[in-house]
Amino acid sequence: MDRTSEFRELYDAHRVAVHAYFVGRTGDRWAAADLMQEVFLRAWQRFDELRGRPADGRRAWLFTVARNLSVDAYRHERGRADAEAALRHEPAVGSPSAHAAVVAADRVAVVSDAIAALPEHQRVTLALATSGLNSSQIATALGVPAGTVRYRLSDARRTLADALARYDRPEHGTEEP
Amino acid sequence: MSLDDALAAWATTVRLPDAAAEDVYRRIVATPAPRQLGARWWRDYTNDFTARMVASTRPARWAA
Numbered sequence: 022m023d024r025t026s027e028f029r030e031l032y033d034a035h036r037v038a039v040h041a042y043f044v045g046r047t048g049d050r051w052a053a054a055d056l057m058q059e060v061f062l063r064a065w066q067r068f069d070e071l072r073g074r075p076a077d078g079r080r081a082w083l084f085t086v087a088r089n090l091s092v093d094a095y096r097h098e099r100g101r102a103d104a105e106a107a108l109r110h111e112p113a114v115g116s117p118s119a120h121a122a123v124v125a126a127d128r129v130a131v132v133s134d135a136i137a138a139l140p141e142h143q144r145v146t147l148a149l150a151t152s153g154l155n156s157s158q159i160a161t162a163l164g165v166p167a168g169t170v171r172y173r174l175s176d177a178r179r180t181l182a183d184a185l186a187r188y189d190r191p192e193h194g195t196e197e198p
Numbered sequence: 199m200s201l202d203d204a205l206a207a208w209a210t211t212v213r214l215p216d217a218a219a220e221d222v223y224r225r226i227v228a229t230p231a232p233r234q235l236g237a238r239w240w241r242d243y244t245n246d247f248t249a250r251m252v253a254s255t256r257p258a259r260w261a262a
Contacts, residue, residue, distance in 0.1 A: 025227055032223055040214050050212045057214070058222045065226050125199050129211065132204040151209035182201050 028068055032061055034076070035083055041152035042084065042162065045145030046092045048137055060086050077161055084162040128185060135184035136177075143177040146170055 022030075039060055043053030063086050064071060071079055136144055149159045156174070160167040199207075214222075 024231070028227065029223070032226075036219055036222075037213070040219075041209075041212075044212045050214060053212075054214050054218060054222060058226065061222070062226050062229060065229065066231055068231065125207070128199045128204045129207045132201070132208050133211070136208065147205075148209075148212075151205055178201065181205070185201060185204065 024068060027072065028065055031064065031068075031071065031079060035080060036061065038080075038149060038152045038154050038158075038162065039083055039087055041148040042087055042145060043092070045148030046141065048144075056087070056090055056092065059090055077158075080158065081161050081164075084164070087162075088164070128188065131184050131188045132181055135181045139177055139180060143173045143180075146173040147177045150174055 036057060040050070040053050040057045043056040044050050047053050047056070060083055064083060071082055074082065136147065139147065146159060146163065149162060150156075154162065156167045156170045159170045163170070
């Protein structure tokens with residue numbers, strides 16, 4: 022397999038998780054995309070270091086670079102034009118009924134707000150979990166014990182469940198009249 | 199909608215669209231990879247250096 026094909030495999034295998042990591046750090050998927058590009062650009066330039074490593078070793082290498090990137094420089098840099106361009110990529114979401122769609126969208130918004138308010142270490146861990154990584158893989162990515170990952174996930178989920186429970190109380194108007 | 203469903207829905211709202219991910223990939227591989235030194239470069243370099251040094255310091259009578 023040539024260099025480009027092998028790099029393509031690496032990119033496809035890890036890009037979602039690396040992007041999710043930066044979404045957790047920045048809260049902005051376009052800033053996260055810039056940072057993800059920076060990580061994979063370094064991987065491309067130093068690919069010979071990565072080629073002989075097992076999957077976990079490659080993940081550890083990528084996330085070490087990711088953790089060492091200066092995220093602050095990318096925060097709040099994306100403008101409205103980028104956000105609007107992003108919206109043009111959004112697929113239309115079908116809905117079984119208008120009311121159900123509104124309630125579902127509200128619940129996602131509640132969860133989104135609650136995620137934004139989480140401590141960063143919980144938000145990053147949760148973002149990685151939603152990208153499809155298991156606790157062990159997240160532990161490798163973050164350089165922390167798997168037990169810590171499970172603890173953070175449990176805490177984050179409890180916070181989100183509480184936020185949804187508050188939203189579901191009748192005074193918030195989600196019940197049918 | 200359960201918490202897991204809401205989380206999955208949130209994940210789709212922050213995920214990078216495939217077209218954008220493809221653009222990122224194309225930009226990366228369009229960047230020339232730095233030239234790597236071969237595994238034998240140091241041996242070749244020192245062999246060459248030694249040969250030149252020996253040749254340049256050879257006594258004049260040998261060169262005649």
